[in-house]
Amino acid sequence: MDPLMIGIIIKIVLVLAIVSALAGFGTYLERKVLAYMQRRIGPAHVGPLGLLQIVADGIKLLTKEDIIPQNANRIIFMIAPAVTAATAFIALSAVPLFPTFTIPTSFPLIGGAIVPSTIADINIGILFMLGVMGSGLYGPLLAGMAQANKWGILGSARTAVQFLSYEVITGLSLLAPIMLVGSLSLLDFNNAQTGGVGSWILWQQPVAFILFLIAGFAETNRTPFDLLEHEAEIVSGYATEYSGMRWGMFFIGEYANMITISIMASLIFVGGYAPLGFIPGWIAIILKISFFFFLMLWVRASWPHVRPDQLMWFCWKVLMPIAVINVMITGIVVMI
Amino acid sequence: MNEKQKYIMLDLGGTPLTPWCRFKRVVKRTFRIELFIGLWVTIREMFKTLFMGKSHTTKYPFEKMPIPPRYRAIHDMLRLLESGHYRCIGCGLCEKICISNCIAMETRYDENQRKEVSEYTINFGRCIFCGYCAEVCPELAIVHGARYETASEQRASFSLFEDMLTPIDRLKEQEEFAGYGAPTPWADKNIKKTPLAY
Ligand code: SF4
Numbered sequence: 323m324d325p326l327m328i329g330i331i332i333k334i335v336l337v338l339a340i341v342s343a344l345a346g347f348g349t350y351l352e353r354k355v356l357a358y359m360q361r362r363i364g365p366a367h368v369g370p371l372g373l374l375q376i377v378a379d380g381i382k383l384l385t386k387e388d389i390i391p392q393n394a395n396r397i398i399f400m401i402a403p404a405v406t407a408a409t410a411f412i413a414l415s416a417v418p419l420f421p422t423f424t425i426p427t428s429f430p431l432i433g434g435a436i437v438p439s440t441i442a443d444i445n446i447g448i449l450f451m452l453g454v455m456g457s458g459l460y461g462p463l464l465a466g467m468a469q470a471n472k473w474g475i476l477g478s479a480r481t482a483v484q485f486l487s488y489e490v491i492t493g494l495s496l497l498a499p500i501m502l503v504g505s506l507s508l509l510d511f512n513n514a515q516t517g518g519v520g521s522w523i524l525w526q527q528p529v530a531f532i533l534f535l536i537a538g539f540a541e542t543n544r545t546p547f548d549l550l551e552h553e554a555e556i557v558s559g560y561a562t563e564y565s566g567m568r569w570g571m572f573f574i575g576e577y578a579n580m581i582t583i584s585i586m587a588s589l590i591f592v593g594g595y596a597p598l599g600f601i602p603g604w605i606a607i608i609l610k611i612s613f614f615f616f617l618m619l620w621v622r623a624s625w626p627h628v629r630p631d632q633l634m635w636f637c638w639k640v641l642m643p644i645a646v647i648n649v650m651i652t653g654i655v656v657m658i
Numbered sequence: 659m660n661e662k663q664k665y666i667m668l669d670l671g672g673t674p675l676t677p678w679c680r681f682k683r684v685v686k687r688t689f690r691i692e693l694f695i696g697l698w699v700t701i702r703e704m705f706k707t708l709f710m711g712k713s714h715t716t717k718y719p720f721e722k723m724p725i726p727p728r729y730r731a732i733h734d735m736l737r738l739l740e741s742g743h744y745r746c747i748g749c750g751l752c753e754k755i756c757i758s759n760c761i762a763m764e765t766r767y768d769e770n771q772r773k774e775v776s777e778y779t780i781n782f783g784r785c786i787f788c789g790y791c792a793e794v795c796p797e798l799a800i801v802h803g804a805r806y807e808t809a810s811e812q813r814a815s816f817s818l819f820e821d822m823l824t825p826i827d828r829l830k831e832q833e834e835f836a837g838y839g840a841p842t843p844w845a846d847k848n849i850k851k852t853p854l855a856y
């Protein structure tokens with residue numbers, strides 16, 4: 323086989339393994355950070371510092387009975403979690419993750435394979451990621467409707483509401499930086515910001531940055547906008563009837579999406595993996611991604627939820643006009 | 659002033675009446691940094707918990723909170739400190755007063771013509787932990803102890819006289835009952851003014 327092909331397969335396996343592990347670790351981090359912010363200590367008994375809690379949770383999820391409700395639409399009910407998890411990973415396929423490298427030929431079987439930095443090196447990376455993450459919302463939508471449960475139906479109705487509200491903002495907020503850079507490729511975005519902190523698009527597009535963050539929180543169902551499974555109102559929303567690993571897949575998808583949004587925010591707005599003074603590029607991007615991930619947990623600990631109608635009001639009547647004005651001003655500036 | 663007494667009166671303003679007022683309120687709330695104050699509070703608590711040990715967690719089965727003397731847990735039967743004999747004189751008052759009829763006792767005269775308790779059980783399936791028995795006991799013999807973990811393999815584990823009696827080898831550790839309704843030793847710390855006092 324073609325060495326690049328083998329390399330891509332290796333890369334896919336690597337990304338799948340690392341990101342699922344990170345998603346699991348994300349649940350641990352979330353519990354710890356939330357605990358500290360609420361003056362608790364979080365998981366502490368399983369393993370050192372409670373680190374093995376992830377393993378315990380994984381074993382629990384895998385060995386739990388997989389219940390499919392009687393009146394549910396079996397096929398859709400079974401596929402829906404896979405939609406969420408799969409789209410989350412597909413979105414990651416367009417992200418440049420590590421530099422390209424070649425496996426030494428001395429390695430048996432896979433020696434000589436070229437592992438590319440991006441799985442699918444498409445030049446419309448941003449558009450692709452937005453599209454795939456958008457279609458990820460089919461997961462909760464189908465899951466809620468297939469499970470013959472009122473809370474599930476409410477959850478999927480809210481999915482639709484949320485999807486209609488934020489998707490416009492995501493697109494419009496990214497339009498302005500795209501106009502500035504003149505490309506849809508994440509690599510070009512990275513290359514446009516290599517001049518240190520001062521060259522970050524964040525400084526030219528602060529409004530777009532804030533809008534993108536807000537929309538990103540809505541996209542990943544994070545707290546101010548986690549209407550789909552708001553325990554206090556609709557039990558567990560679209561995930562009410564799910565148990566075991568199917569339920570777990572929704573969460574792997576959610577955490578993978580959080581990672582994707584963090585990667586997008588760091589690549590598009592704050593300089594990506596360009597070296598930062600004395601900090602080498604790969605550490606810089608890990609720091610940035612961690613910061614955005616932490617920001618999501620931090621916000622979850624601090625701010626209350628909004629209501630669905632408030633979300634629609636906010637997105638359509640406040641954020642969209644701001645986004646449009648921002649795009650127009652950017653357009654005028656670019657033209658001049 | 660006690661830290662717990664820092665009540666703050668919030669000035670929430672009135673409800674906006676006209677759309678223009680509502681708009682002004684939205685703008686004001688957006689650009690005032692209240693949201694960031696929320697973020698600041700949580701991160702401050704995080705640093706306090708992480709580095710200053712301000713966590714409120716009690717690792718329960720390993721650490722326990724002290725319980726106040728008023729707490730009505732599983733009963734203890736106390737002994738006389740001098741002789742080590744059990745204090746109960748078999749007067750039967752606790753059996754009489756018990757509103758859920760869960761104390762069962764039998765007494766007889768021993769060889770010295772003293773009353774001796776031959777059977778004494780409390781049915782903890784019925785006991786409502788009202789504390790009347792401890793209140794009525796003239797000898798401070800039956801008191802509420804500190805065993806609040808009432809899960810056991812058998813109900814009988816708690817209910818016999820011997821189980822509730824202070825073990826003879828731990829007589830020195832026997833604590834005197836502070837009295838029915840005694841305040842917590844650290845009660846002063848918990849006293850605070852109610853908002854009505856302002
Ligand atoms: S606590 Fe109340 S219910 Fe329980 S044994 Fe004593 S008097 Fe009876």
Ligand code: SF4
Pocket residue numbers: 745746747748749750751752753794795796797798799800
């Ligand atoms: S009231 Fe006290 S002294 Fe009287 S029988 Fe009950 S425990 Fe014994």
